[in-house]
Amino acid sequence: MPTADMPPDLDSIRLASERLAPWIHRTPILTSRTLDSICGGSVVLKAENFQKVGAFKIRGAMNALLQLNDGEKSRGVVTHSSGNHAQALAYAGRSLGVPVCVVMPVNAPAIKKAATEGYGATVVPCEPTLAARESTVADLIARHNYTLIHPFDDWRVIEGQATAAWELLDQAGPLDVVIVPVGGGGLLAGTALTVRGRSPSTRVIGAEPKAADDARRSLASGRIEPSNDPKTVADGLRTSLGERTFSIIRDNVDEIVTATEPEILDAMRFVLERFKILIEPSAAVPVAPVFNGSLDVRGLKVGIIISGGNVDLEPWFKSLADRWI
């Protein structure tokens, strides 16, 4: 179990995997002969879109809550997120009887707020600035003595996310390359710790939108280079790295690859059409370089973690309804 500011080691990730097992799905791995023949490699998708709340984020959120002491549990937790972490923490809190408070910018989609509240969490609105978000969180902690569960820059969260790659290695056997999306870096840092520890010769690659390439720039310069309000369809990857995630990624990740917006949409559509599974744009980002050949994986066995499947289907179904109803 990691102490306050120590990264998890392989033993603690294995323990986290056991700790989480009763609470989450062991998601399947999927393959496609078409994708293999396109890229010349052998690709395995770890389908975390089938995970509880539709995303890997339940791993980190649940792992953090399971390690709170009784006082922390009864006082409750707070986070800031308008994405999958918000719903994951809300779901985990409801499962464990821990009060959850989520600070969300006032311009977050109504559907995200409703989903989070649907899992029983309290949503506190704030102005859509970093300063407003931090002061709102700080104020809530001061008033209620909540425990902060950061969406990615928290060792318990990183340890939880690390269990997705743990399962992937168990299910897929030896891999030459593992590719995962990188936004705040929780999944990439966790994956790097697992893979570096269990299979040192496997390359670990992060994939991010070209329009939000802070991880690529940060690895190049050796310090955190945030993206400023990046515009990308991959809404889960607009966040920049944190201190903890950056430190792990800097030391353990081999490469960051990027995908343009058309490349992300092409990959997402390919996965929908050929695998017949619903994935969110962020999940298509690590598929894109394999699908379009910008990353050469010929002859290699490749694992990709499909981060989630929470997509706003409203525009599509509105057009279907306009046509048919």
Add this chain to the structure above:
Amino acid sequence: MPTADMPPDLDSIRLASERLAPWIHRTPILTSRTLDSICGGSVVLKAENFQKVGAFKIRGAMNALLQLNDGEKSRGVVTHSSGNHAQALAYAGRSLGVPVCVVMPVNAPAIKKAATEGYGATVVPCEPTLAARESTVADLIARHNYTLIHPFDDWRVIEGQATAAWELLDQAGPLDVVIVPVGGGGLLAGTALTVRGRSPSTRVIGAEPKAADDARRSLASGRIEPSNDPKTVADGLRTSLGERTFSIIRDNVDEIVTATEPEILDAMRFVLERFKILIEPSAAVPVAPVFNGSLDVRGLKVGIIISGGNVDLEPWFKSLADRWI
């Protein structure tokens, strides 16, 4: 093995299941606690959207081709379809080295023609009328001595479609109700033969769009009552019953339920959002009455065959591209 005009019996369906095994996927069954809590029953989806060519249709097409003699195989086969049967027969023909010719109306979507040709079939256009289609097929048979593989009104095809329910019963155990979509009736007739034979007390229900309710009307009147160019988003279910499918359905199906266009879209969206799988509108039709409660399944174990996942994603991705690229 069925002779020219005898329906398959249980033994021949079992043999077909073994015959097909090397050529098709044994698709998984899927469940959702959310759906179960909504309908009060226990629902299992047989995910034929994960099948070869994205639909159960490969079962009937492959089963028919596997039973041709060498002369028939070398002369080739013909069918008329602009839907999943066209692609299924083309795929099966390519797998077995049997030439395939598909008569398709000139107004069929270009994407369907391209997909069928992509599997190596020859597409012959015809005017979009029943008379033109039949004369074109007859002409091709006269000239090339092709064997006709009808999309649904053929015992070999019905026998192949019957194997989906065979697997469902193997995978899900005893079921109180089985619900499948009905267009031309190949899947429903095959399902009825399998379920009636293996589990006589299980109710067999067909589901069709309210806007194309020829099966409901035909069962009520006791004779085939075709729909005339029905308009429904469930493009796989616009066809009316054939003589062979009607005779089986009349004697072996307990009930036909219908779904309106909004109900079909609601069910399709629910399956996408909660199961995270891509299903076509036709596949949502048997889900709709369970999801919206128009069919009472409280306390029952229900099997639904998800017929396919071939959806035109172009409108959705066009709107995504317009916004992000």
